[in-house]
Amino acid sequence: xxxxxxxxxxxxxxxxxxxxxxxxxxxxxxxxxxxxxxxxxxxxxxxxxxxxxxxxxxxxxxxxxxxxxxxxxxxxxxxxxxxxxxxxxxxxxxxxxxxxxxxxxxxxxxxxxxxxxxxxxxxxxxxxxxxxxxxxxxxxxxxxxxxxxxxxxxxxxxxxxxxxxxxxxxxxxxxxxxxxxxxxxxxxxxxxxxxxxxxxxxxxxxxxxxxxxxxxxxxxxxxxxxxxxxxxxxxxxxxxxxxxxxxxxxxxxxxxxxxxxxxxxxxxxxxxxxxxxxxxxxxxxxxxxxxxxxxxxxxxxxxxxxxxxxxxxxxxxxxxxxxxxxxxxxxxxxxxxxxxxxxx
Amino acid sequence: xxxxxxxxxxxxxxxxxxxxxxxxxxxxxxxxxxxxxxxxxxxxxxxxxxxxxxxxxxxxxxxxxxxxxxxxxxxxxxxxxxxxxxxxxxxxxxxxxxxxxxxxxxxxxxxxxxxxxxxxxxxxxxxxxxxxxxxxxxxxxxxxxxxxxxxxxxxxxxxxxxxxxxxxxxxxxxxxxxxxxxxxxxxxxxxxxxxxxxxxxxxxxxxxxxxxxxxxxxxxxxxxxxxxxxxxxxxxxxxxxxxxxxxxxxxxxxxxxxxxxxxxxxxxxxxxxxxxxxxxxxxxxxxxxxxxxxxxxxxxxxxxxxxxxxxxxxxxxxxxxxxxxxxxxxxxxxxxxxxxxxxx
Numbered sequence: 001x002x003x004x005x006x007x008x009x010x011x012x013x014x015x016x017x018x019x020x021x022x023x024x025x026x027x028x029x030x031x032x033x034x035x036x037x038x039x040x041x042x043x044x045x046x047x048x049x050x051x052x053x054x055x056x057x058x059x060x061x062x063x064x065x066x067x068x069x070x071x072x073x074x075x076x077x078x079x080x081x082x083x084x085x086x087x088x089x090x091x092x093x094x095x096x097x098x099x100x101x102x103x104x105x106x107x108x109x110x111x112x113x114x115x116x117x118x119x120x121x122x123x124x125x126x127x128x129x130x131x132x133x134x135x136x137x138x139x140x141x142x143x144x145x146x147x148x149x150x151x152x153x154x155x156x157x158x159x160x161x162x163x164x165x166x167x168x169x170x171x172x173x174x175x176x177x178x179x180x181x182x183x184x185x186x187x188x189x190x191x192x193x194x195x196x197x198x199x200x201x202x203x204x205x206x207x208x209x210x211x212x213x214x215x216x217x218x219x220x221x222x223x224x225x226x227x228x229x230x231x232x233x234x235x236x237x238x239x240x241x242x243x244x245x246x247x248x249x250x251x252x253x254x255x256x257x258x259x260x261x262x263x264x265x266x267x268x269x270x271x272x273x274x275x276x277x278x279x280x281x282x283x284x285x286x287x288x289x290x291x292x293x294x295x296x297x298x299x300x301x302x303x304x305x306x307x308x309x310x311x312x313x314x315x316x317x318x319x320x321x322x323x324x325x326x327x328x329x330x331x332x333x334x335x336x337x338x339x340x341x342x343x344x
Numbered sequence: 345x346x347x348x349x350x351x352x353x354x355x356x357x358x359x360x361x362x363x364x365x366x367x368x369x370x371x372x373x374x375x376x377x378x379x380x381x382x383x384x385x386x387x388x389x390x391x392x393x394x395x396x397x398x399x400x401x402x403x404x405x406x407x408x409x410x411x412x413x414x415x416x417x418x419x420x421x422x423x424x425x426x427x428x429x430x431x432x433x434x435x436x437x438x439x440x441x442x443x444x445x446x447x448x449x450x451x452x453x454x455x456x457x458x459x460x461x462x463x464x465x466x467x468x469x470x471x472x473x474x475x476x477x478x479x480x481x482x483x484x485x486x487x488x489x490x491x492x493x494x495x496x497x498x499x500x501x502x503x504x505x506x507x508x509x510x511x512x513x514x515x516x517x518x519x520x521x522x523x524x525x526x527x528x529x530x531x532x533x534x535x536x537x538x539x540x541x542x543x544x545x546x547x548x549x550x551x552x553x554x555x556x557x558x559x560x561x562x563x564x565x566x567x568x569x570x571x572x573x574x575x576x577x578x579x580x581x582x583x584x585x586x587x588x589x590x591x592x593x594x595x596x597x598x599x600x601x602x603x604x605x606x607x608x609x610x611x612x613x614x615x616x617x618x619x620x621x622x623x624x625x626x627x628x629x630x631x632x633x634x635x636x637x638x639x640x641x642x643x644x645x646x647x648x649x650x651x652x653x654x655x656x657x658x659x660x661x662x663x664x665x666x667x668x669x670x671x672x673x674x675x676x677x678x679x680x681x682x683x684x685x686x687x688x
Contacts, residue, residue: 094603099628102603162630259438259446269621276631277616281609284443284634286506290625 003119004325005054009047010333012326013054020115020123025069026089028127030081032063034147035118035342036316037328038085039177040268045329058118059085059109060150062134062143063344066121074128081131083117083124084294085109085151090129098296103129117150118325118342132298135306144313144341145305148182149298152339153312155266156182156243157301158292160190163239163264167191172228172236172256173213175243176204178315178339179266181211183241185312188212189304196228196237198252204338207314221248225255236261242289247271257285264289316341347463348669349398353391354677356670357398364459364467369413370433372471374425376407378491379462379686380660381672382429383521384612389673402462403429403453404494406478406487407688410465418472425475427461427468428638429453429495434473442640447473461494462669462686476642479650488657488685489649492526493642496683497656499610500526500587501645502636504534507583507608511535516572516580516600517557519587520548522659522683523610525555527585529656532556533648540572540581542596548682551658565592569599580605586633591615601629608633660685 003017020029035058044057062082065075075081088095088103095103105126110116115123124130134146145153156179165171171187173180176199187195188211197213198220199205205216217227229236236258242249245267253263254275266289276287304310318337320328321344328340347361364373379402388401406426409419419425432439432447439447449470454460459467468474478490489497500523509515515536517527520543531539532555541557542564543549549560561571573580580602586593589611597607598619610633620631648654662681664672665688672684 097604099604102627162628260441260443265625269625272619272621273617274620275616276618276620277613281613281634283446284506284637286630286632287620288630288632290628293628 001120002322004057004116006044006048006057007054008050009045011050012045012057012329014323014325015054017119020121022067022069023123024125025071026126026128027069028065028072028075028124028131029067030061030063030083030122030124030131031066032061032117032120032122032344033080034143034344035061036147037118037325037332037340037342038151039179041329042333043268045333056110056116056119058116060147061117061122062147062150063122068127072127075131075133080134080136082134082146082149082298083122083131084154084298087125087130088295089126095129098293100293100295101291120322120344130295132295132302141311141313142306144316145311147341148312148315149294149301149305151294152178152182152315153186153301154294154297155179155292156184156241157186157297159183159241159243159264159266159289160186160239162288163241163262165190165192165239168193169239170194170232170237170258172196172198172240172253173243174198174240174249174253175267176201176208177243180243181208181315182312183243183266184208184213185211185310187241189310194232194237196231198224198228201335221252224252228256232258239264241266243267245270247274250274254280254285259283262286262288266292315339319343345464346666348401348460350388350392350401351398352394353389355394356389356401356673358667358669359398361463364465366411366413367467368469369415370470370472371413372409372416372419372468372475373411374405374407374427374466374468374475375410376405376461376464376466376688377424378487378688379405380491381462381669381676381684381686382495383523385673386677387612389677400454400460400463402460404491405461405466406491406494407466412471416471419475419477424478424480426478426490426493426642427466427475428498428642431469431474432639433470439473442637444637444639445635464666464688474639476639476646485655485657488660489655490657491685492656492659493638493645493649495638496522496526496659497530497645498638498641499523499636500528500585501530501641503527503585503587503608503610503633504530504583506632507585507606509534509536509583512537513583514538514576514581514602516540516542516584516597517587518542518584518593518597519611520545520552521587524587525552525659526656527587527610528552528557529555529654531585533654538576538581540575542568542572545679565596568596572600576602583608585610587611589614591618594618598624598629603627606630606632610636659683663687
């Protein structure tokens, strides 16, 4: 099959690799129908040291089950399924609590011995715990929205849930990437009253407004903080959804969170230490979030996507075939594309 | 009147100062019956630069109302009242939400123009929002327990509440000072199943066991983390109540918190930055807590104290008169006393 491998910063290649086969009785093999490139794929694309052997990449896909191991009972050949961005057994103590990202027998796509998501097929470990069945559809827009259930929509939702977004709450979303826009959509869905989107790319913030942002702040740093405070009677917002992962984004988040409020991080932090001293303490600020247990949220989000009430797939603004995945990476790295869909 | 002033590190004096008088119509004057020395008083006692004029100190007291301003309706002359460790108006948006520590018209005992709590009398600003009426009692033990409502018991409670302690949860309490022991008591009261107390002073950890600790870990740092993990099937505890405020205590807390769990800080952080990078993110750890809105919690905790179900006043292991307050500071700084009560 054809699959995407990363060889180092700026070096993503599509190559022929062995077709996946069942290894464990709990495996399934899924023929990929849609995959995509994640903002977090851009971190290795920016900085991975060059390596002799390529590493499979990609962690978001939906497709059709081709084969199942003897122990698999939840899905069968022919089912359309979506995979969350980590696999998990669905039965360990963490999975039962809804924290599948800490599954005792789970892991990551593309790790040694495991396929990446940006290829024609994937061996799915722990298929019963990992995969979620979907109704069959050939609706392009619906397929795109269903694909977001693998990562970006549940990630935005996780930021909103952990921050405590609910009816009447005020929200600042930091970042107008696909996760930030998904966080806007998730906050709207949970009933937020005011959603301030901090971002500076008009095409993205325009989509943010359609997703529910009530205000857009294009300034950053101190100026950005000042603008949000102007919009919130100098208080800041009850919740801040930090969807970037850099230290300046985190610091800006602390500047706009209301006393007693919460800052949730869903952008992978690119900093080992952060300012969590007295101002955070004296204002009773909670710092929360983390890697989203997408698998936990899919059953909750799926009906709203299937019935068209929310269309998170609108974050995709470019579609490529498998051979053009490297072009898709470059387009996202150059900020020419917001999020790139891969259609097979 | 006689009152306690701090002139710098190690220099606490009891002096005669003017008797407090009503200034604002929302004031009350309270004749102090019981006060005490707080662990947080030991920070300036350790490090305050020497100053020419003493600053009033102390922020925990209960006493009898002597006089009230024209606008005060909630308390009257002769009432026994307890004051939380910050004053607050009770009506602003933060007070209405239960975050009186962020009151828009509140402040701190001992700040310019405001009496400290370790003196014979106190002018209480915003008396209606600040003071809570108590039934009269001359029971020494009850008075001690009621006094803890001004700070240490609600502070322990705040750590447990913000961390999400509830029936069946596992808890690590870091620190065997008065706040740590109060956190043990609060966690027990909220139904925690396992309470691991990290501390190394046998008299204190013994009281911790009486308050509800199921395990005591005397080791610190990596060794301490290892011990807690041994006690928790290598998982750590759902919640960690960090009652010290130093960076090593915070780091130890991160080492013993279970994935998906929460670390609540109620020791004033003595560090401007902390390690909140990928391990915190990948394990979905929430960092919460802060300065406790004691005023918010008093009505909830009061019945349990009045009816003797909980006796937080057992943290007091020494009583002094006003003239011996400096001795009390030294005894606490030397760790000869856990917490010093001042009786008038």
